[in-house]
């Protein structure tokens with residue numbers, strides 16, 4: 279089926295030239311020619327709108343996604359730099375949303391498009407061991423398991439093939455200095471041990487892993503229960519045609535989407551994460567800038583994050599691990615603009631818990647777009663088999679993790695005393711919709727009486 283449609287698409291390879299030639303007579307012709315001539319010293323004097331598998335010069339670098347041997351699997355190469363136009367094997371661009379700033383830097387002539395990265399001494403301070411999950415079909419589909427090692431795994435290939443191979447993950451170490459953690463130490467709830475909690479100031483030592491998204495399209499489609507063709511078509515259409523190769527290159531199976539990634543904060547020895555006899559406390563946290571950073575009191579996000587950090591430190595101090603996976607999924611992946619409008623609508627129409635999800639659906643059409651099905655990939659990358667303490671009440675996160683084959687032994691609610699003033703509407707609405715609780719689950723009538731602060 280794919281070959282027929284591609285042949286049709288490829289039938290008019292000069293379509294762009296024809297159309298621009300015809301348009302040359304129109305008053306707007308100059309716009310076209312200006313763009314065609316622009317930056318030709320950097321990108322060459324021909325613009326190629328898309329490639330097709332049938333193009334005579336197209337010869338993508340092999341990428342066998344589930345191959346356990348990194349070299350045989352091959353690197354993820356979205357870049358069209360150097361020989362990349364013919365040899366790239368991924369759609370999109372590296373670095374998620376930051377790819378746009380990369381382009382802006384080149385357009386501003388502040389970044390040389392031919393810059394060759396020097397990765398000297400940038401390798402990970404901890405060598406995460408390769409686990410079976412990295413190559414188990416269906417286990418990891420939204421990140422590149424070898425993404426932190428690409429500069430060292432594929433440097434020979436990069437030179438030989440004259441393509442650009444960039445990392446999509448990085449590992450480093452850090453000390454976190456958080457005011458609430460200092461308070462917990464003062465209260466005697468956390469005891470400094472010089473290793474995890476370093477001192478009376480509550481400074482915490484951790485290893486952290488940054489992950490940019492890399493989607494294996496057949497795997498992502500299967501995970502969310504749709505066809506790869508539907509996924510490609512919707513991505514192409516709903517990004518307003520940003521990535522023509524979603525349509526023209528069905529042979530390319532990997533897409534680097536322009537979305538935010540993940541940061542994983544590991545407390546305790548990272549080598550223990552995959553060991554079943556070591557305990558693990560996990561918080562999966564989706565970004566909420568207004569609460570996480572600016573301490574807005576309308577939701578429980580930062581409080582749960584701090585609670586997660588405290589419990590993570592305690593678990594590490596017991597010889598196990600604490601793990602916080604922080605996902606850039608602002609406002610349930612609907613974004614802050616939608617989120618703030620929902621806040622306005624809530625406050626103007628009576629901010630009661632029974633209306634909490636309804637107001638989001640009115641504006642966004644859905645109440646949530648986080649697709650937690652993709653979330654467990656990072657857990658499988660660490661080789662996690664079971665979670666002793668799941669520091670989240672979300673049924674969506676719980677279901678996604680358990681359905682992916684990881685056992686959850688205990689679910690831990692945020693203690694009531696940690697909840698900020700105006701967040702009962704959020705938390706009670708979520709509990710009523712299926713969030714985990716050992717406490718009271720509100721009825722519809724009761725939810726009408728849970729009311730937030732008025733403007």
Ligand SMILES: [Zn+2]
Nearest residue numbers: 566569577579
């Ligand atoms: Zn929040």
